[in-house]
Amino acid sequence: MLDLPWRFIAILLANGLLVGSMYALVALGFVLIYKATDAINFAQGEFVMFAGFLAAGATHLAGFPWWISALLAVLGMVVFAFGLERVVLRPLLGRPIIAVIMATLGLGFVLRGVATLAFGGGTQTIPLPVGDEPVLLGPLILPPIQLVGAGVSLAFLCGFGWFFLKSRIGVAMRAVADSQQVAMAMGINVRRYFALAWALAGVVSALGGVLWGAMLGVDNQLALVGLKVFPVMILGGLDSILGAVVGGLIVGVVESLSAGFLDPLVGGGTKDFIPYLLMIAVLMVRPEGIFGRRRIERV
Amino acid sequence: MLALNNIEVVYDNAILVLRGVSLAAKAGQITALLGANGAGKTTTLKAISGLLHSERGEVTKGSVEFAGERLDRLPPHQVVERGIVQVFEGRRVFANLTVAENLTAGAHTRRDRGTVKDSIDRIFEMFPALAERHNQAAGYLSGGEQQMLVIGRALMSNPKMVLLDEPSLGLAPQLIEEIFAVIRRLKEERHLTVLLVEQNATLALTIADHGYVMENGRIVLEGPAAALQQNSDIKEFYLGLNEAGARKSYREVKHYRRRKRWLG
Numbered sequence A: 001m002l003d004l005p006w007r008f009i010a011i012l013l014a015n016g017l018l019v020g021s022m023y024a025l026v027a028l029g030f031v032l033i034y035k036a037t038d039a040i041n042f043a044q045g046e047f048v049m050f051a052g053f054l055a056a057g058a059t060h061l062a063g064f065p066w067w068i069s070a071l072l073a074v075l076g077m078v079v080f081a082f083g084l085e086r087v088v089l090r091p092l093l094g095r096p097i098i099a100v101i102m103a104t105l106g107l108g109f110v111l112r113g114v115a116t117l118a119f120g121g122g123t124q125t126i127p128l129p130v131g132d133e134p135v136l137l138g139p140l141i142l143p144p145i146q147l148v149g150a151g152v153s154l155a156f157l158c159g160f161g162w163f164f165l166k167s168r169i170g171v172a173m174r175a176v177a178d179s180q181q182v183a184m185a186m187g188i189n190v191r192r193y194f195a196l197a198w199a200l201a202g203v204v205s206a207l208g209g210v211l212w213g214a215m216l217g218v219d220n221q222l223a224l225v226g227l228k229v230f231p232v233m234i235l236g237g238l239d240s241i242l243g244a245v246v247g248g249l250i251v252g253v254v255e256s257l258s259a260g261f262l263d264p265l266v267g268g269g270t271k272d273f274i275p276y277l278l279m280i281a282v283l284m285v286r287p288e289g290i291f292g293r294r295r296i297e298r299v
Numbered sequence B: 001m002l003a004l005n006n007i008e009v010v011y012d013n014a015i016l017v018l019r020g021v022s023l024a025a026k027a028g029q030i031t032a033l034l035g036a037n038g039a040g041k042t043t044t045l046k047a048i049s050g051l052l053h054s055e056r057g058e059v060t061k062g063s064v065e066f067a068g069e070r071l072d073r074l075p076p077h078q079v080v081e082r083g084i085v086q087v088f089e090g091r092r093v094f095a096n097l098t099v100a101e102n103l104t105a106g107a108h109t110r111r112d113r114g115t116v117k118d119s120i121d122r123i124f125e126m127f128p129a130l131a132e133r134h135n136q137a138a139g140y141l142s143g144g145e146q147q148m149l150v151i152g153r154a155l156m157s158n159p160k161m162v163l164l165d166e167p168s169l170g171l172a173p174q175l176i177e178e179i180f181a182v183i184r185r186l187k188e189e190r191h192l193t194v195l196l197v198e199q200n201a202t203l204a205l206t207i208a209d210h211g212y213v214m215e216n217g218r219i220v221l222e223g224p225a226a227a228l229q230q231n232s233d234i235k236e237f238y239l240g241l242n243e244a245g246a247r248k249s250y251r252e253v254k255h256y257r258r259r260k261r262w263l264g
Helices: A006-037 A044-060 A066-092 A097-119 A144-166 A168-178 A180-185 A190-216 A220-236 A241-266 A274-285 B041-049 B051-055 B076-081 B099-106 B113-126 B128-132 B143-155 B173-190 B201-207 B225-230 B232-237 B248-263
Strands: A135-137 A140-142 B002-011 B015-025 B030-035 B057-066 B084-087 B161-165 B193-198 B210-215 B218-224
Touching (some): A006 A044, A006 A144, A006 A190, A044 A066, A044 A190, A066 A190, A140 A144, A180 B084, B002 B041, B015 B057, B015 B193, B015 B218, B113 B143
Parallel strands (some): B161 B193
Antiparallel strands (some): B002 B015
16 A cells, blocks of 8 residues: 555545535536526626625624525625626627626626725625534544535535426526527527526525635635636536536645645645646647537537 | 518618518418528518517518417517417427427426426327437437427427428438428318428428418419419429420520519
């Protein structure tokens, strides 16, 4: 047997998988929008940050208990995403894709600014009723907030997966993703499904905001979670929900391992860029990602 | 049942595609709409189904009426709710969805959700080849199976009328016969009203009750299918038949003149 620090590796792996499932949750919001509406939402990270501010604000400014704050964050983000689709994105429908990209990029900065103006620049907390005592699972030592975050993320991902694959509305969503024009001809109200995709992205962002916010604290830096979505997406495949999950887990593990093994060698910081190296490598070898859709073509 | 009254269609506020098209499709009948490429047949169907709106086209004059109600301002999903469904040319299945999911998507507008499963079974009875592949991605079906699937998917909305665009396009002759037999059966057994767009005029006129011929965004000929089959212009331009005994060079001249009169 190789002389490796097995226990250390096991802890890193577990840690990576837990954090990775939370990345997957945020990535789901991104895939949903891309799949349903062909738009790329570069403000996904800021959505998460904004939701975090909403939850923290509801707790500290209004004094609500944590679960009402979380609920408010979800509702607030649904309304926000819904309105955004209506006011900003619908008029851009049919314009070159760069218009949508720039609009969402700009929106991201607006959200950062507005959040700082409204809630101040300091780091705020979201006090979830989760203890600080690490949980011991066999040889593993795990922070409880990560367990809760991963649990909620995986539960939501499974529930959504079922909904997307089995329900009538899920079938219609996939039909819209497959061909908007044919979906229209079958009597599917395509605009309503665009709105639904944005609303769901709002829910996902709110959950992500509360969980990540509880873990890292809520400030402008929370939006950086959104940047991790890109390696996740490219790895998994831009238009695949399963890909978002698997990509999320891979990025989580890669990050965790590089933090454990490479950081001590070079003095830190590798975990922030190694996932992007991986992304570039994947782009060269398999541009559609692990589960990305290759066009079905009959010859 | 369906009536187009002198409709004009403009794309992008600039390009006039249909210039005063009037036609009527009677309930329980098959009406054929014939014509060459670019004559405006598909645009006519899209004017009925409301899909023009998504292509920046607009009915600028005239009206589309179905069972006494105007359709030409309605979005496509409301047209489907009223009982008209369009089947695109080129077998546009949802390639990444399974056969069964394609059919489920076709039933999207139905309120009686409990009976959707039964309808799927009935489509499978009609097209046994689809039943065998119900769990397969529709993109991997053969051309004939895909054509059956798009027709079956359209029937899932329980339509009163189906707009069929070139169901014979790119299929082997035997498959075409099969598809046309299905269309005839739908008329006879379900009393479905059909507006059939075809380039293959011979075939279309054998199952149609009434026919229209389009050229350059206009209706240029109309009549009962049997009469159109006998019409010498139709015979020559669409059925590829020559009057026996006529000298070729002489016919060429007349052909040109008669065709020009049509296009005028």
